[in-house]
Amino acid sequence: MESRIIRAVDGIDFTVREGDCFAIVGESGSGKSTLGLSLIRLCPGDVSGEILIDGVNLLKLSEDEIRKFRGSKISIIFQEPSSALNPVMKVGDQLMEVFTVHGYSKSEAYQKSLQLLKTVGIPEAEKRMQTYPHQLSGGMKQRVIIAMAIALNPRLVIADEPTSALDVTIQAQILNLLKNLSQSYGLSTILITHDMGVAAELCNRIGIMYAGKMVEIGPLNSIFAIPLHPYTRALMSCIPRSLKENLKPLPGHVPDLSNPPKGCRFHPRCPYAKEVCTLEEPNLEKIDDRLVSCHRVGEI
Amino acid sequence: MMQQYTRLFKSKRVKICLFIILSFIFMALFADFISPYNPLETDLSKSCRPPSFEHLLGTDELGRDILSRIIHGSRLTLTISFVATALGAAAGIFFGVISGYFGGIVDTIIQRITEILLALPGFLLAIMFVAIMGSNLWTVIISVAISMTPSFVRMVRGLTLQVRELEYVLAAKQLGVNDIKIMFNHIIPNVSPTIIAQVTLNLGTSILFASGLGFLGIGVPPPAPEWGTMLGTGRAYIFYAPHLIISPGLSVFLLVLSFNIIGDRLGEIIASK
Amino acid sequence: MGLCYTVGGKPVLSALKYFFYRLLTLAITLIGLVTLIFILIRSIPGDPARVLAGMMASEEDVNLIREQLGLNQPIYIQYFIYLKNLFTLNLGISFRTDSPVINEIFARLPNTLLLAVTSTCTAVIFGIPLGVIAASKKGGKLDFLLSTFSIAGISLPIYWLGLILILIFSVELRILPAGGSGTPMHLILPTLTIALYLMAFIVKITKASVIDSMEKNYVITAKSKGLSERTILYKHVLKNALIPVVTIIGLQFGALLGGAVITETIFAWPGLGRLIVDSINSRDYPMVQGSIFIFALLYALVNLATDILYTFIDPRVRLK
Numbered sequence: 001m002e003s004r005i006i007r008a009v010d011g012i013d014f015t016v017r018e019g020d021c022f023a024i025v026g027e028s029g030s031g032k033s034t035l036g037l038s039l040i041r042l043c044p045g046d047v048s049g050e051i052l053i054d055g056v057n058l059l060k061l062s063e064d065e066i067r068k069f070r071g072s073k074i075s076i077i078f079q080e081p082s083s084a085l086n087p088v089m090k091v092g093d094q095l096m097e098v099f100t101v102h103g104y105s106k107s108e109a110y111q112k113s114l115q116l117l118k119t120v121g122i123p124e125a126e127k128r129m130q131t132y133p134h135q136l137s138g139g140m141k142q143r144v145i146i147a148m149a150i151a152l153n154p155r156l157v158i159a160d161e162p163t164s165a166l167d168v169t170i171q172a173q174i175l176n177l178l179k180n181l182s183q184s185y186g187l188s189t190i191l192i193t194h195d196m197g198v199a200a201e202l203c204n205r206i207g208i209m210y211a212g213k214m215v216e217i218g219p220l221n222s223i224f225a226i227p228l229h230p231y232t233r234a235l236m237s238c239i240p241r242s243l244k245e246n247l248k249p250l251p252g253h254v255p256d257l258s259n260p261p262k263g264c265r266f267h268p269r270c271p272y273a274k275e276v277c278t279l280e281e282p283n284l285e286k287i288d289d290r291l292v293s294c295h296r297v298g299e300i
Numbered sequence: 301m302m303q304q305y306t307r308l309f310k311s312k313r314v315k316i317c318l319f320i321i322l323s324f325i326f327m328a329l330f331a332d333f334i335s336p337y338n339p340l341e342t343d344l345s346k347s348c349r350p351p352s353f354e355h356l357l358g359t360d361e362l363g364r365d366i367l368s369r370i371i372h373g374s375r376l377t378l379t380i381s382f383v384a385t386a387l388g389a390a391a392g393i394f395f396g397v398i399s400g401y402f403g404g405i406v407d408t409i410i411q412r413i414t415e416i417l418l419a420l421p422g423f424l425l426a427i428m429f430v431a432i433m434g435s436n437l438w439t440v441i442i443s444v445a446i447s448m449t450p451s452f453v454r455m456v457r458g459l460t461l462q463v464r465e466l467e468y469v470l471a472a473k474q475l476g477v478n479d480i481k482i483m484f485n486h487i488i489p490n491v492s493p494t495i496i497a498q499v500t501l502n503l504g505t506s507i508l509f510a511s512g513l514g515f516l517g518i519g520v521p522p523p524a525p526e527w528g529t530m531l532g533t534g535r536a537y538i539f540y541a542p543h544l545i546i547s548p549g550l551s552v553f554l555l556v557l558s559f560n561i562i563g564d565r566l567g568e569i570i571a572s573k
Numbered sequence: 574m575g576l577c578y579t580v581g582g583k584p585v586l587s588a589l590k591y592f593f594y595r596l597l598t599l600a601i602t603l604i605g606l607v608t609l610i611f612i613l614i615r616s617i618p619g620d621p622a623r624v625l626a627g628m629m630a631s632e633e634d635v636n637l638i639r640e641q642l643g644l645n646q647p648i649y650i651q652y653f654i655y656l657k658n659l660f661t662l663n664l665g666i667s668f669r670t671d672s673p674v675i676n677e678i679f680a681r682l683p684n685t686l687l688l689a690v691t692s693t694c695t696a697v698i699f700g701i702p703l704g705v706i707a708a709s710k711k712g713g714k715l716d717f718l719l720s721t722f723s724i725a726g727i728s729l730p731i732y733w734l735g736l737i738l739i740l741i742f743s744v745e746l747r748i749l750p751a752g753g754s755g756t757p758m759h760l761i762l763p764t765l766t767i768a769l770y771l772m773a774f775i776v777k778i779t780k781a782s783v784i785d786s787m788e789k790n791y792v793i794t795a796k797s798k799g800l801s802e803r804t805i806l807y808k809h810v811l812k813n814a815l816i817p818v819v820t821i822i823g824l825q826f827g828a829l830l831g832g833a834v835i836t837e838t839i840f841a842w843p844g845l846g847r848l849i850v851d852s853i854n855s856r857d858y859p860m861v862q863g864s865i866f867i868f869a870l871l872y873a874l875v876n877l878a879t880d881i882l883y884t885f886i887d888p889r890v891r892l893k
Binding site for chain 2: 598601602603605606609610613614724725727728729730731732733736737739740744751826827828830831834835838839849850853854861865868869872873
């Protein structure tokens with residue numbers, strides 16, 4: 001087999017302030033999940049650059065050091081609650097592991113886990129500790145995973161499509177839970193999603209990602225008020241404002257990242273593309289309170 | 301598809317195994333020309349001679365040249381292996397596809413019969429058939445074929461059930477293409493890669509079964525130079541003529557190993573698709 | 574809710590019902606098998622009593638058979654007599670020893686079971702750790718070595734392996750008996766002969782299963798909690814990986830019985846396998862039929878036991 005170098009994520013630069021929630025929004029295939037895994041250094045490929053938490057560069061840590069970081073300083077919530085839990089291990093044991101691996105005693109771990117299950121809204125916590133994952137519903141499983149992620153009050157929680165695999169009614173509950181938790185714990189969160197609505201629900205700053213690059217970063221309110229990048233606009237039109245309004249799917253799809261288009265990566269799908277867009281790659285430019293990478297930002 | 305198979309031959313192991321199999325096939329085809337002696341000619345004055353320049357692998361208890369018997373034996377072994385596997389696989393594919401494709405009562409009947417045959421482990425099933433039908437080349441072939449049929453039926457049925465639900469098969473059905481055409485044009489080509497890997501592994505297993513029967517004295521009867529039968533009679537002389545059991549066993553081992561390695565590799569290639 | 578089997582959290586059948594359902598299908602399958610034997614024997618051209626007695630049998634023997642099996646009566650009555658006899662374990666009288674077949678079988682059965690237990694244990698004790706090592710060193714030299722051993726072990730004709738072991742340990746080194754029974758020393762070579770195949774097979778499937786489990790999402794979750802690779806392998810991956818291995822070892826019991834027939838013959842081990850071969854060679858059909866029936870029964874019971882064991886080790890399929 002020949003191997004190709006794929007730059008799933010390229011030249012991403014952003015900051016999450018303490019207690020903030022930052023959303024990364026993009027279509028599937030835009031490199032969001034790769035970015036999420038890279039942040040916690042669980043991505044199988046190479047990552048270069050800097051990932052700083054309280055001034056510590058995660059990419060410079062040894063394998064042992066990053067392991068101590070995972071779970072305690074930085075944690076992640078995955079998309080598929082049913083496959084993210086070990087099917088043959090009791091829920092309680094899996095939860096307690098977060099504590100025991102970071103130096104807590106068994107009894108402390110048990111007490112804290114119990115408390116945690118109550119915090120994330122799981123009734124009959126004692127009983128639930130003794131059950132296996134398949135005995136819980138999807139929403140309950142996701143609550144357990146959220147409990148694991150916030151267990152040690154980490155500096156940063158990455159939530160990778162935390163609601164996409166759930167039923168619509170459950171989605172709202174989980175979103176509410178995340179919102180409450182981030183308020184009461186003062187969590188700093190990175191939310192990865194393809195859904196502008198979900199981002200709007202939870203976050204105060206968003207970054208729009210396309211084909212491994214950020215195309216627009218800024219405060220939620222101003223981006224929602226006036227989206228500047230053509231791709232952001234296209235995404236915005238994907239949110240149905242009322243039930244009558246039909247979803248307008250964006251024509252075309254995310255390019256093959258092993259061979260991205262020249263110039264602006266969005267130009268093949270962009271209704272405003274001009275010759276310059278096919279030749280030169282735009283840089284993120286500061287416009288008022290945000291950053292946008294588009295050659296035609298002032299004109300359209 | 302072809303690319304998958306060219307990938308097979310890139311492995312050095314596979315090349316060596318193919319070489320071993322082709323050598324045995326060559327021996328089988330040209331046994332009459334390359335074997336130094338008549339494999340059935342006895343000479344009691346020369347019994348149990350160790351390997352020498354005259355007899356490269358020595359002679360057996362009746363003074364027959366072991367090398368000549370191995371060479372002629374490859375004919376028997378390969379015939380049994382290829383014919384039994386072909387019969388077993390053909391029957392398995394036939395009943396498996398029908399069972400999976402039509403479902404219903406046909407499926408139920410075929411599955412119950414399959415279960416009955418699976419009630420005995422494969423080798424014991426072969427022993428049972430030989431015990432009832434008697435031992436000769438054809439009963440051995442048929443017994444070995446029957447012993448591998450039920451697992452083929454199971455496998456092919458499972459694959460057919462998956463393929464049957466594919467959109468283009470459903471579409472073809474909707475368009476009124478007849479069932480036999482669908483089975484030949486869509487189902488069989490789709491399940492064939494997995495079947496090919498299984499057939500390759502079965503070529504090895506059938507050799508183990510057939511020569512196992514021979515070893516127990518209920519396979520191809522003597523004086524035919526069947527490797528298992530040679531081992532079975534040779535073991536009486538193990539204390540003073542161990543060379544009687546070395547070469548027939550090694551031949552079985554090499555051939556089975558080669559089929560298994562190629563079969564495994566094929567399986568891996570199919571799985572990685 | 575009472576006793577319940579659950580698959581993925583959904584109750585399927587009550588445990589007791591499930592157990593009886595399995596017993597019932599088992600009985601039907603066995604009836605099918607003995608019916609097949611019945612049809613096969615009677616489809617051989619000629620007088621079935623003569624066929625059953627063998628070509629060399631005396632007129633007296635042939636008459637004895639005719640009487641024993643009710644061969645003078647219509648075929649369906651013969652069939653019911655035959656079924657009734659089998660299920661009351663009245664397996665007939667051996668031509669060779671003139672004693673009831675069932676007595677001979679029960680005398681031999683413990684020896685075969687002993688061999689089955691020692692070889693399965695040996696194979697599991699060595700096979701599983703070696704398979705795990707091969708998986709954790711995937712692509713390395715040790716993995717290559719173990720994989721080579723595994724495929725060679727699976728391809729090795731068991732009858733040849735037995736003879737080679739005799740050649741090494743009995744003929745050359747003279748430290749172990751070449752055959753017979755009675756002391757633990759007699760057990761070593763037959764056990765090794767059967768165990769090697771099984772062990773090679775277990776190495777192969779354990780390795781595949783561990784590698785498969787290591788690619789699951791819960792492994793990434795465990796990593797994100799800060800667990801080390803080692804802890805993940807032992808605490809998370811192994812338990813998941815070994816569940817299918819247990820089932821497959823149960824299914825391999827069939828291969829083990831086949832191996833026992835050959836191994837017992839090589840080492841003159843007085844078990845059921847050698848009994849069947851001796852009976853075929855002396856055309857003792859009641860004994861052949863009886864042994865095959867007992868082999869099938871044994872095989873079915875082990876498969877049933879594996880199924881039940883499975884419900885204990887996999888929490889996803891469990892009694893509520």
